[in-house]
Amino acid sequence: MDIFTGTTVGTSWRRAVISVDQFSRGDINEIFDLADRLANGRTTPLGGKIIANVFYEPSTRTSSSFFSAMTRLGGSVIPINEVNYSSVTKGESLEDTIRTLENYCDLVVLRHFENDATERAMEVSKIPIINAGNGSGEHPTQALLDLYTIKKEHGGVDDLTISLMGDLKFGRTVHSLTKLLRMYDCRLQFVAPNQLAMPAEYIWPADKIYQDLNEVIDSSDVLYVTRVQKERMQGSEDFDFSYAVTTHHMKKAKNDMVLMHPLPRVGEIATELDSDPRAAYFRQMKYGLHVRMALLYAMIGNV
Amino acid sequence: MDIFTGTTVGTSWRRAVISVDQFSRGDINEIFDLADRLANGRTTPLGGKIIANVFYEPSTRTSSSFFSAMTRLGGSVIPINEVNYSSVTKGESLEDTIRTLENYCDLVVLRHFENDATERAMEVSKIPIINAGNGSGEHPTQALLDLYTIKKEHGGVDDLTISLMGDLKFGRTVHSLTKLLRMYDCRLQFVAPNQLAMPAEYIWPADKIYQDLNEVIDSSDVLYVTRVQKERMQGSEDFDFSYAVTTHHMKKAKNDMVLMHPLPRVGEIATELDSDPRAAYFRQMKYGLHVRMALLYAMIGNV
Amino acid sequence: MDIFTGTTVGTSWRRAVISVDQFSRGDINEIFDLADRLANGRTTPLGGKIIANVFYEPSTRTSSSFFSAMTRLGGSVIPINEVNYSSVTKGESLEDTIRTLENYCDLVVLRHFENDATERAMEVSKIPIINAGNGSGEHPTQALLDLYTIKKEHGGVDDLTISLMGDLKFGRTVHSLTKLLRMYDCRLQFVAPNQLAMPAEYIWPADKIYQDLNEVIDSSDVLYVTRVQKERMQGSEDFDFSYAVTTHHMKKAKNDMVLMHPLPRVGEIATELDSDPRAAYFRQMKYGLHVRMALLYAMIGNV
Numbered sequence: 083m084d085i086f087t088g089t090t091v092g093t094s095w096r097r098a099v100i101s102v103d104q105f106s107r108g109d110i111n112e113i114f115d116l117a118d119r120l121a122n123g124r125t126t127p128l129g130g131k132i133i134a135n136v137f138y139e140p141s142t143r144t145s146s147s148f149f150s151a152m153t154r155l156g157g158s159v160i161p162i163n164e165v166n167y168s169s170v171t172k173g174e175s176l177e178d179t180i181r182t183l184e185n186y187c188d189l190v191v192l193r194h195f196e197n198d199a200t201e202r203a204m205e206v207s208k209i210p211i212i213n214a215g216n217g218s219g220e221h222p223t224q225a226l227l228d229l230y231t232i233k234k235e236h237g238g239v240d241d242l243t244i245s246l247m248g249d250l251k252f253g254r255t256v257h258s259l260t261k262l263l264r265m266y267d268c269r270l271q272f273v274a275p276n277q278l279a280m281p282a283e284y285i286w287p288a289d290k291i292y293q294d295l296n297e298v299i300d301s302s303d304v305l306y307v308t309r310v311q312k313e314r315m316q317g318s319e320d321f322d323f324s325y326a327v328t329t330h331h332m333k334k335a336k337n338d339m340v341l342m343h344p345l346p347r348v349g350e351i352a353t354e355l356d357s358d359p360r361a362a363y364f365r366q367m368k369y370g371l372h373v374r375m376a377l378l379y380a381m382i383g384n385v
Numbered sequence: 386m387d388i389f390t391g392t393t394v395g396t397s398w399r400r401a402v403i404s405v406d407q408f409s410r411g412d413i414n415e416i417f418d419l420a421d422r423l424a425n426g427r428t429t430p431l432g433g434k435i436i437a438n439v440f441y442e443p444s445t446r447t448s449s450s451f452f453s454a455m456t457r458l459g460g461s462v463i464p465i466n467e468v469n470y471s472s473v474t475k476g477e478s479l480e481d482t483i484r485t486l487e488n489y490c491d492l493v494v495l496r497h498f499e500n501d502a503t504e505r506a507m508e509v510s511k512i513p514i515i516n517a518g519n520g521s522g523e524h525p526t527q528a529l530l531d532l533y534t535i536k537k538e539h540g541g542v543d544d545l546t547i548s549l550m551g552d553l554k555f556g557r558t559v560h561s562l563t564k565l566l567r568m569y570d571c572r573l574q575f576v577a578p579n580q581l582a583m584p585a586e587y588i589w590p591a592d593k594i595y596q597d598l599n600e601v602i603d604s605s606d607v608l609y610v611t612r613v614q615k616e617r618m619q620g621s622e623d624f625d626f627s628y629a630v631t632t633h634h635m636k637k638a639k640n641d642m643v644l645m646h647p648l649p650r651v652g653e654i655a656t657e658l659d660s661d662p663r664a665a666y667f668r669q670m671k672y673g674l675h676v677r678m679a680l681l682y683a684m685i686g687n688v
Numbered sequence: 689m690d691i692f693t694g695t696t697v698g699t700s701w702r703r704a705v706i707s708v709d710q711f712s713r714g715d716i717n718e719i720f721d722l723a724d725r726l727a728n729g730r731t732t733p734l735g736g737k738i739i740a741n742v743f744y745e746p747s748t749r750t751s752s753s754f755f756s757a758m759t760r761l762g763g764s765v766i767p768i769n770e771v772n773y774s775s776v777t778k779g780e781s782l783e784d785t786i787r788t789l790e791n792y793c794d795l796v797v798l799r800h801f802e803n804d805a806t807e808r809a810m811e812v813s814k815i816p817i818i819n820a821g822n823g824s825g826e827h828p829t830q831a832l833l834d835l836y837t838i839k840k841e842h843g844g845v846d847d848l849t850i851s852l853m854g855d856l857k858f859g860r861t862v863h864s865l866t867k868l869l870r871m872y873d874c875r876l877q878f879v880a881p882n883q884l885a886m887p888a889e890y891i892w893p894a895d896k897i898y899q900d901l902n903e904v905i906d907s908s909d910v911l912y913v914t915r916v917q918k919e920r921m922q923g924s925e926d927f928d929f930s931y932a933v934t935t936h937h938m939k940k941a942k943n944d945m946v947l948m949h950p951l952p953r954v955g956e957i958a959t960e961l962d963s964d965p966r967a968a969y970f971r972q973m974k975y976g977l978h979v980r981m982a983l984l985y986a987m988i989g990n991v
Contacts, residue, residue: 124433130730132759134752143485146437146463150489153435153461158759160752161464161767174952177959182749182951185973186756206962345485346477353480356509367488427736446788449740449766453792456738456764464767648788649780656783659812670791 096381098204098211102222102258107265114230116376117369126156127383132187134160136179137214138194143345144214144224147367148191151374155383160187177206184209188382192216210381218254223377224344225258227370232304234369235340235362239266245298247273247325248308248350250280255344256308260284271298273325278310299331306342307350327351332358342366399684401507401514405525405561410568417533419679420672429459430686435490437463439482440517441497446648447517447527450670451494454677458686463490480509487512491685495519513684521557526680527647528561530673535607537672538643538665542569548601550576550628551611551653553583558647559611563587574601576628581613602634609645610653630654635661645669702987704810704817708828708864713871720836722982723975732762733989738793740766742785743820744800749951750820750830753973754797757980761989766793783812790815794988798822816987824860829983830950831864833976838910840975841946841968845872851904853879853931854914854956856886861950862914866890877904879931884916905937912948913956933957938964948972 095104105113133152135145140163149159160183176194180203183190192203193214200213215221232239244263246256250272263270264286272280273292285291292298299305307327326349327341335341343351343363355361398407408416436455438448443466452462463486479497483506486493495506496517503516518524535542547566549559553575566573567589575583576595588594595601602608610630629652630644638644646654646666658664701710711719739758741751746769755765766789782800786809789796798809799820806819821827838845850869852862856878869876870892878886879898891897898904905911913933932955933947941947949957949969961967 126433130732130760132756142465142482146465146486146489149463150435153463154433160755160759162748162752174954175959178952179748181962181970182973183752185970185977186752346481348477353478356484364484364488367485371488429736445768445785449768449789449792452766453738456766457736649784651780656781659787667787667791670788674791 093204096210098200098207098213099222099377099381100200100204100211100213101220102225102261104222105226105262110226110229110262110265113226113373113376113380114233116380117230117372120155120375120379121372126154127379128152128155128157131155131157131189131382132160133157133189133191133378133382134162134183134187135191136162136183136193138192138199139215141193141215143367144193145191147370148212148214148374148378151371151378154371155375155379157378176202180207180211189378212377212381215254218252220258221254222258223374224255224370225262226377227366227373228255228259228306228342228344229262230373231342231362231366231369232340235365236303236338239263239268241267242303243269243271243301244304244306245271245273245302246280246306246308247295247298249278249310250274250308251278253308256280256306257284259306271302273298275325295325295327295331296334299334300336302339303336304340304342305335307347308344309346309348309350325350327355329354332360335360396507399513401503401510401516402525402680402684403503403507403514403516404523405528405564407525408529408565413529413532413565413568416529416676416679416683417536419683420533420675423458423678423682424675429457430682431455431458431460434458434460434492434685435463436460436492436494436681436685437465437486437490438494439465439486439496441495441502442518444496444518446670447496448494450673451515451517451677451681454674454681457674458678458682460681479505483510483514492681515680515684518557521555523561524557525561526677527558527673528565529680530669530676531558531562531609531645531647532565533676534645534665534669534672535643538668539606539641542566542571544570545606546572546574546604547607547609548574548576548605549583549609549611550598550601552581552613553577553611554581556611559583559609560587562609574605576601578628598628598630598634599637602637603639605642606639607643607645608638610650611647612649612651612653628653630658632657635663638663699810702816704806704813704819705828705983705987706806706810706817706819707826708831708867710828711832711868716832716835716868716871719832719979719982719986720839722986723836723978726761726981726985727978732760733985734758734761734763737761737763737795737988738766739763739795739797739984739988740768740789740793741797742768742789742799744798744805745821747799747821749973750799751797753976754818754820754980754984757977757984760977761981761985763984782808786813786817795984818983818987821860824858826864827860828864829980830861830976831868832983833972833979834861834865834912834948834950835868836979837948837968837972837975838946841971842909842944845869845874847873848909849875849877849907850910850912851877851879851898851908852886852912852914853901853904855884855916856880856914857884859914862886862912863890865912877908879904881931901931901933901937902940905940906942908945909942910946910948911941913953914950915952915954915956931956933961935960938966941966 135148137145152159184207189210191212191214192200194216197217197219199216200211203211213222236242250256271290273295339360340362341360345363438451440448455462479502487510492513494515494517495503497519500520500522502519503514506514516525539545553559574593576598642663643665644663648666741754743751758765782805790813795816797818797820798806800822803823803825805822806817809817819828842848856862877896879901945966946968947966951969
């Protein structure tokens with residue numbers, strides 16, 4: 083995961099959003115302030131601008147979010163979702179695809195199955211790139227929107243107890259979010275079965291490790307649940323995943339606990355919780371729209 | 386087909402267009418007046434608005450029609466045609482997809498393979514939904530545009546003799562149109578082989594039933610032909626479909642008969658009839674654009 | 689390839705761009721002047737207009753180029769890339785698809801796998817059509833952008849020595865470009881293995897034929913390299929393609945030689961040449977955008 087750090091620390095996120103490692107607390111404040119402002123505005127500052135949504139792996143959620151963010155800012159989107167049966171199948175390299183697209187648009191949003199894709203794209207590109215998920219690597223805009231959700235729901239991040247539960251081993255979402263949370267004075271609790279435990283490099287001494295939701299449900303200000311991505315578990319044996327959140331757990335949770343999930347969910351959170359005001363996972367999508375509007379505006383809006 | 390009626394009668398079509406059962410004659414007049422006005426206008430009253438075209442089953446015709454309708458009104462469209470290989474394949478429910486999309490857009494146009502899809506979407510959605518075809522259920526905007534076509538071509542619907550021919554058993558189009566026509570004082574004639582006969586619940590005592598186009602061709606003011614949807618006929622045996630309309634029939638038809646077809650056609654109407662001024666099936670597409678513009682404007686245009 | 693000539697010579701390219709045979713030198717000057725002007729402008733003369741990008745064969749590059757061209761002029765694009773699993777699979781003819789789309793948009797950009805597709809579309813269409821590649825036939829907008837690239841890079845075409853190398857037998861790109869170059873006073877050199885030699889009908893007596901890049905590299909003002917399209921070579925045996933351009937060749941080339949390629953490339957030009965200022969293949973993409981803007985504007989912009 084850290085193979086990027088060397089390069090990305092030296093790269094301005096305004097040129098290419100590759101990793102959460104690029105963002106200082108000041109950067110984040112700036113982006114979130116911008117998100118607040120754009121959420122309420124009715125301006126179209128990106129009128130005449132074009133982005134390309136280049137998805138080598140399908141993701142309706144993420145591509146629709148960027149599509150909507152760009153459109154709400156007055157810009158246009160070239161949807162390239164069918165990469166699997168396009169030029170690429172004629173053997174074109176990612177680099178050549180990017181150098182072609184830079185003639186047609188002002189920014190590329192890139193979802194790719196290889197971990198080094200965004201960096202390779204950035205190396206050759208004259209226009210800004212946003213990493214919208216690179217293999218098992220990072221998904222930095224997801225981590226930013228997760229952090230923004232916590233800030234909006236709780237008014238801040240410091241002093242919170244934040245529990246992350248589910249697939250902590252393969253889930254790029256929780257890895258990136260964990261990195262961001264290290265900039266704040268909050269307590270982290272990891273809940274996962276052994277097979278899916280958080281890798282050692284992400285664990286700090288003060289963190290607490292659990293295997294049972296019941297041990298953390300009453301102390302958590304935020305409970306962040308992730309999907310068990312079976313497609314990432316090739317080779318590991320199936321297991322009985324009993325980490326689903328139910329009304330039973332919510333009764334023991336704090337009144338202002340914030341329940342989050344990056345979606346899609348496949349049973350980790352019972353649908354009967356959807357009407358609980360603490361269920362923030364659909365609001366999370368709205369916050370995500372605003373964060374992506376802020377990033378697009380900061381990167382190509384001539385702020 | 387009527388499993389929806391209970392719910393839909395109580396639901397305003399401005400909130401969700403689910404079934405033709407929702408429309409009164411007054412509603413229809415209002416929509417058609419709006420269609421007339423928008424067809425000629427050059428205004429863009431939906432500037433800044435976004436709809437999502439969510440097609441679980443492909444339909445270039447219907448999705449393009451909504452795309453164009455929204456664009457002509459100044460709005461934008463998120464095209465989600467590739468649902469088959471998107472989040473859904475990760476196991477996401479329709480409800481979660483809708484609750485995600487409601488954060489990204491102002492209205493969802495939904496084509497789905499299950500009959501209860503639109504209602505399930507409506508149950509959870511904060512934004513309006515339009516049913517663009519739900520399994521073997523309804524396709525209400527098609528029925529509205531069919532009715533609009535008859536009105537535009539003949540100046541009205543009352544007193545007309547309208548013949549419906551083809552697959553009357555599985556064709557959701559003719560079922561919905563038949564329901565709408567019941568609000569008018571017109572005569573209905575059904576022409577189909579036994580295997581594809583109109584289901585009993587759609588037949589009124591005054592209707593006439595035929596098996597041969599030659600018996601109705603000279604008395605019809607409208608001849609509405611539908612495609613035999615082989616994909617809906619699983620299990621039934623093949624048959625010799627001799628219900629194609631030819632120049633031979635058109636010679637016996639009235640001079641102002643209107644020949645309609647929802648398209649695509651696969652031989653039900655000979656292409657040599659395309660230049661006959663009575664062939665209205667391509668004009669039908671244009672009328673459809675105007676009806677969909679009217680619906681979109683009425684639903685999200687703050688009329 | 690010349691089956692179109694009869695019809696197309698008589699068809700204005702403003703109504704349908706089918707073949708390079710339709711363009712006079714005066715037409716080309718007009719289009720290129722328009723491209724120059726639109727490239728620098730910030731006007732949106734096609735606001736409110738809609739085109740449909742109808743691709744029966746995938747081509748991210750070409751469809752994105754038209755998408756961007758239309759968007760930069762203020763218009764909108766209906767992307768119909770998924771033709772393979774749309775209405776067409778229900779058996780609809782190309783003609784019916786076009787007659788439907790003409791109700792939804794102002795112009796159709798058509799990529800099809802059959803050589804007569806554009807002409808068939810034009811026969812029935814009330815709106816302009818642009819051929820974006822028809823089977824093994826033509827790809828006229830590619831040829832125009834290739835010519836425009838030569839003009840922009842060299843200031844003109846007359847008196848240049850232009851070498852075309854690669855798959856000269858199946859490559860529709862080089863066939864169309866060759867036709868256009870015949871209108872100018874330039875020297876043509878063809879470089880290909882026997883299996884992929886330029887067909888006799890495209891060769892003029894003054895042309896020179898080679899089998900080795902080394903024989904032409906020092907005399908060329910333009911070196912136009914094409915991809916070996918293995919999908920077009922069904923039945924022919926594999927061969928060792930040693931026609932790749934390397935730094936070794938570029939050392940012997942003129943200082944102002946222009947190296948072109950329609951892309952995608954699969955090894956014909958080493959990536960180490962990308963930083964050579966003579967490598968024009970990515971600039972070629974930008975010129976293509978401008979030529980397509982000019983065509984769209986000339987065809988539906990009420991010039």
